[in-house]
Amino acid sequence: MKTPNGLQALIDDGVIDEVLRPLKSGKEAAVYVVRSGDEVRCAKVYKDMAQRSFQQRVQYQEGRKVRGSREARAMGKATKYGRKQAEVAWKNTEVDALYQLRDAGVRVPEPFGYYHGVLVMELVTDAEGFSAPRLGEVELEAAQAREFHTVLVRQVVRMLCCGLIHGDLSEYNVLVGPDGPVVIDFPQVVSAGGNNAARRMLLRDVNNLTASLGRWAPELLDTWYGEEMWALFEAGELLPDSELTGQFTPDESSADLDSVRDAINEARFEALIRQQGREAAAEED
Numbered sequence: 001m002k003t004p005n006g007l008q009a010l011i012d013d014g015v016i017d018e019v020l021r022p023l024k025s026g027k028e029a030a031v032y033v034v035r036s037g038d039e040v041r042c043a044k045v046y047k048d049m050a051q052r053s054f055q056q057r058v059q060y061q062e063g064r065k066v067r068g069s070r071e072a073r074a075m076g077k078a079t080k081y082g083r084k085q086a087e088v089a090w091k092n093t094e095v096d097a098l099y100q101l102r103d104a105g106v107r108v109p110e111p112f113g114y115y116h117g118v119l120v121m122e123l124v125t126d127a128e129g130f131s132a133p134r135l136g137e138v139e140l141e142a143a144q145a146r147e148f149h150t151v152l153v154r155q156v157v158r159m160l161c162c163g164l165i166h167g168d169l170s171e172y173n174v175l176v177g178p179d180g181p182v183v184i185d186f187p188q189v190v191s192a193g194g195n196n197a198a199r200r201m202l203l204r205d206v207n208n209l210t211a212s213l214g215r216w217a218p219e220l221l222d223t224w225y226g227e228e229m230w231a232l233f234e235a236g237e238l239l240p241d242s243e244l245t246g247q248f249t250p251d252e253s254s255a256d257l258d259s260v261r262d263a264i265n266e267a268r269f270e271a272l273i274r275q276q277g278r279e280a281a282a283e284e285d
Contacts, residue, residue, distance in 0.1 A: 004032060006045040009116040016043060016120065023123075023131060028187060033123060033131070041112060044119040046091045046187075090187055095119055097164060097186040105240070106158045107151070107182045127178040135181060136171035136212065145216035151180050152209050153225045156202070158240045160233055165190040165198055169205035171212040192233065199230050224248035 003011065003019050010016045016034040023031040023042055034043045098111040098121065110122040124132040140148065152174065159166060166173070166183065167190040175182045192198045206226030214221040223246030231248065232238035 004030065004045065006116070006118055007032065007034070007043060010034075010043065010118060010120070013115065015113065015115050016041070019043075034120070036112075036120070040123055041120055042109075042123040044094075044121065046117055046119075091117060093189055094186040097189045100162055101159060101164070101186075104158050104162050106155050106162075107180070108186070109182065109184060124175045124177050124182050124184070126176070132175040132177045132182070134172055135174040135176055138176050140213070140216040142217040145213045146220065148176075148181050149209065149213045149217070149220055152183070152213075153206065153229075153244065155181070155183055156206055156209075156226075157229055157238065157242060157244070160192055160202065160229060161238060161240045163192045165192050165195075165202045166205050167201050170208040174209075202226055202230055 001019055001021060004022075007016070007019055011018075016036045018035040020033040020035055020040070023033050025031070027047070029044050029046045031042050031044050034041055092114075095111060095114045098108055098119075101108050102110060109124055112120045112122070114120075126132045135148070156166070156169070166186065167188040168185065169183065173183065173185045175184055190198055190201050192202070195201070203226040206229075210220050210223060210225070225244055225246050227248040227250065228244050228246065229238060229242075232242060
């Protein structure tokens with residue numbers, strides 16, 4: 001295929017040898033399957049964001065570290081220079097997160113480097129060697145759904161112990177490989193200790209997963225892992241191997257209890273709507 005813009009420089013530098021095919025394209029990046037020596041990998045080419053998207057990302061960027069005070073002020077004012085710096089930081093964030101999380105034992109694709117604004121990383125495949133499907137594209141038995149839920153909750157715990165929250169975790173950001181779920185897409189990763197919306201985003205992440213897997217194992221819908229792990233995190237007691245029960249008794253005196261319930265209900269209603277849409281489409285076919 002014709003070499004896409006952004007990848008020719010990697011071929012010229014010998015980072016990759018050939019672009020095999022496109023894998024997926026979204027609002028923020030296009031991903032290609034590439035060959036590097038005898039290895040088949042993927043290359044994520046980030047797209048430049050419009051100002052509208054920049055404004056939408058402000059909530060995720062709160063609490064992130066930047067190189068200096070000038071950059072921080074410019075990003076805060078959303079000047080032209082500030083938007084450029086925010087764009088650079090947005091792209092670098094996923095790279096940094098992948099290396100940090102991989103070292104912490106989180107199931108993420110292995111990164112192989114960041115070159116000319118392109119992230120080269122492991123291509124997650126299924127048992128037959130084809131590109132792995134997303135979690136929302138597979139049908140599961142109840143036991144397998146419970147197993148996947150246990151694995152994914154543990155990944156969220158390990159991320160939180162690193163001070164990070166995915167921020168957009170759902171069945172569409174999880175690939176199913178031969179050894180189970182692999183979490184992907186981290187440009188919007190959130191600082192757990194520096195972002196005022198951290199708890200809400202964590203609860204949304206966990207409840208998105210619970211709502212999705214709860215279609216196959218309904219008993220999961222009565223669990224409260226997000227609230228439980230956040231309470232341990234706030235108390236400084238959360239460890240990568242902390243045993244969780246899924247049970248949680250909220251503090252009724254908390255002024256923010258309604259937002260917790262709203263986050264839970266929002267995630268579960270969204271999953272229900274998506275499921276109804278899939279069922280309607282299947283009936284039409």
